[in-house]
Amino acid sequence: MEKIYFDNGSTSWPKAPGVPEAMAKLLAQGAFNINRGNYEGAYEIEGVVLDTREQLAKLFHAHDSRGVVFTPNVTYSLNFFLKGFLHSGDHIVVTGLEHNAVMRPLEQLKGIGVSYDIAPVDREGNLRAEDLAACIQKNTRAVLVTHASNVCGTVVPIQEIGELCARRGLIFGVDTAQTAGTLDIDMEKWGIDFLAFTGHKGLLGPQGIGGFLISERLDKEMSPLVAGGTGSLSDSLIMPENLPDKYESGTMNLPGIIGLHAALSYLEDTGLDRIHRRKMELTEYFLQSLRGISGIRIVGRNNCENRIAVVSLDFQIRDNAVAAFELEQEAGIMTRVGLHCAPVAHRSLGTFPGGTVRFAFSAVNREEEIDKCIEAIYKIV
Amino acid sequence: MAEIQHYVLFPNHDNAMRLYRELKRLGVWAVIAPTPRSASKCCGVSLMVEKDDLEKIQETVMEKEIDILKIAEVEKGFNPHRDRYC
Numbered sequence: 001m002e003k004i005y006f007d008n009g010s011t012s013w014p015k016a017p018g019v020p021e022a023m024a025k026l027l028a029q030g031a032f033n034i035n036r037g038n039y040e041g042a043y044e045i046e047g048v049v050l051d052t053r054e055q056l057a058k059l060f061h062a063h064d065s066r067g068v069v070f071t072p073n074v075t076y077s078l079n080f081f082l083k084g085f086l087h088s089g090d091h092i093v094v095t096g097l098e099h100n101a102v103m104r105p106l107e108q109l110k111g112i113g114v115s116y117d118i119a120p121v122d123r124e125g126n127l128r129a130e131d132l133a134a135c136i137q138k139n140t141r142a143v144l145v146t147h148a149s150n151v152c153g154t155v156v157p158i159q160e161i162g163e164l165c166a167r168r169g170l171i172f173g174v175d176t177a178q179t180a181g182t183l184d185i186d187m188e189k190w191g192i193d194f195l196a197f198t199g200h201k202g203l204l205g206p207q208g209i210g211g212f213l214i215s216e217r218l219d220k221e222m223s224p225l226v227a228g229g230t231g232s233l234s235d236s237l238i239m240p241e242n243l244p245d246k247y248e249s250g251t252m253n254l255p256g257i258i259g260l261h262a263a264l265s266y267l268e269d270t271g272l273d274r275i276h277r278r279k280m281e282l283t284e285y286f287l288q289s290l291r292g293i294s295g296i297r298i299v300g301r302n303n304c305e306n307r308i309a310v311v312s313l314d315f316q317i318r319d320n321a322v323a324a325f326e327l328e329q330e331a332g333i334m335t336r337v338g339l340h341c342a343p344v345a346h347r348s349l350g351t352f353p354g355g356t357v358r359f360a361f362s363a364v365n366r367e368e369e370i371d372k373c374i375e376a377i378y379k380i381v
Numbered sequence: 382m383a384e385i386q387h388y389v390l391f392p393n394h395d396n397a398m399r400l401y402r403e404l405k406r407l408g409v410w411a412v413i414a415p416t417p418r419s420a421s422k423c424c425g426v427s428l429m430v431e432k433d434d435l436e437k438i439q440e441t442v443m444e445k446e447i448d449i450l451k452i453a454e455v456e457k458g459f460n461p462h463r464d465r466y467c
Contacts (some may be wrong), residue, residue: 034394035393035394038414038415038426041424041427043398043413046394046398047398049396050398050402066395074390143383166389229394230393231394231425232392232393232395232423232425233392234422234423234425235392235422235423236423240392240393242392242393242395242396242448243395244395245393245395247391350409
């Protein structure tokens with residue numbers, strides 16, 4: 001049976017052309033350690049790492065590629081921000097679409113006296129900036145929002161929120177887990193101080209590599225969550241203040257960075273617009289094909305306006321997990337079912353605790369695959 | 382009189398790579414090398430450069446906002462008084 005991969009919200013597959021080859025070449029021909037090894041092979045890899053920082057700064061319209069920091073994934077990045085910036089007595093505003101990568105650290109931080117409020121969204125996942133503004137308190141220091149819901153795909157108005165943060169003097173953080181590599185994101189224009197990304201979703205790189213981009217003003221106020229060897233200022237027991245060393249202790253995931261470099265090069269050659277357009281064509285085709293099928297509910301927006309290529313369905317007369325199992329068994333369709341590590345979002349969308357079956361398309365999916373999926377959905381409802 | 386080699390010292394590798402690239406682009410001779418122990422205890426990398434290029438290098442450092450620690454003069458050859466840390 002042909003397998004159909006619609007779980008690109010969890011991780012993209014296939015990866016960009018050239019990613020496996022670049023990683024294998026590094027591991028086979030000289031995976032030397034940068035910032036430590038003092039020889040030409042290590043310096044060459046350092047050059048590729050610097051190229052990758054510059055690619056990311058360009059992609060996200062950052063002021064300076066020195067503010068590009070690598071971490072294992074977006075969850076680590078968000079923990080760096082929340083735990084490195086917030087202190088006892090501080091307050092932060094998040095949205096009703098957040099992932100547990102934000103909510104669990106915030107729950108931990110409650111223990112040291114950090115508080116938060118959740119700006120409400122409607123049943124389609126739409127957030128109004130004025131509702132977020134109403135959550136701001138005297139001790140609010142930051143606003144952190146997901147750029148788009150990993151459950152229903154609704155896009156958050158980050159430009160408007162960025163302007164709000166600028167007016168109120170608040171640090172502004174954005175989680176781009178679902179949008180990096182698909183939507184154009186402008187750190188400078190939108191006043192983003194902290195941008196968390198992961199390499200293995202829309203950026204089409206390997207798992208295990210992500211990072212963040214940080215503004216100069218936030219860097220001055222943020223402490224490194226992890227301390228250790230950086231290969232610099234080794235005579236000192238104090239963590240260096242220089243970027244990116246301040247946040248990059250320990251040996252880095254070089255195969256991951258090399259793979260991400262290959263993926264970013266592919267995205268540059270292909271163009272984000274083209275990728276996004278293709279994903280939205282498929283999303284529109286899927287949404288149109290769903291019309292007229294009874295027994296399912298599209299969770300979130302039922303059109304392509306203000307959304308990404310993530311669609312959640314609630315099978316109203318079936319257990320969603322059983323529906324996902326049958327789609328895979330009968331038609332080879334791979335989806336993600338459940339709460340998607342986002343119970344707050346599911347509560348907002350009215351799908352807690354039953355969850356949804358999530359379909360997330362890549363630019364290499366085909367209409368014929370969606371036809372097969374629709375046929376399979378007809379059979380199980 | 383002993384021959385002198387000039388080294389640009391950095392707080393980290395990232396800044397060294399940035400200056401190295403810029404100097405290559407400008408056609409200025411530079412070689413990445415371990416920082417001589419007699420110049421610093423920091424274990425980092427540095428750039429070996431020519432004395433005649435120092436002015437151009439300083440200009441580039443300013444223009445590109447590259448962080449350097451200093452430009453050190455080190456006698457070529459073995460230094461018996463080097464630091465023995467790390």
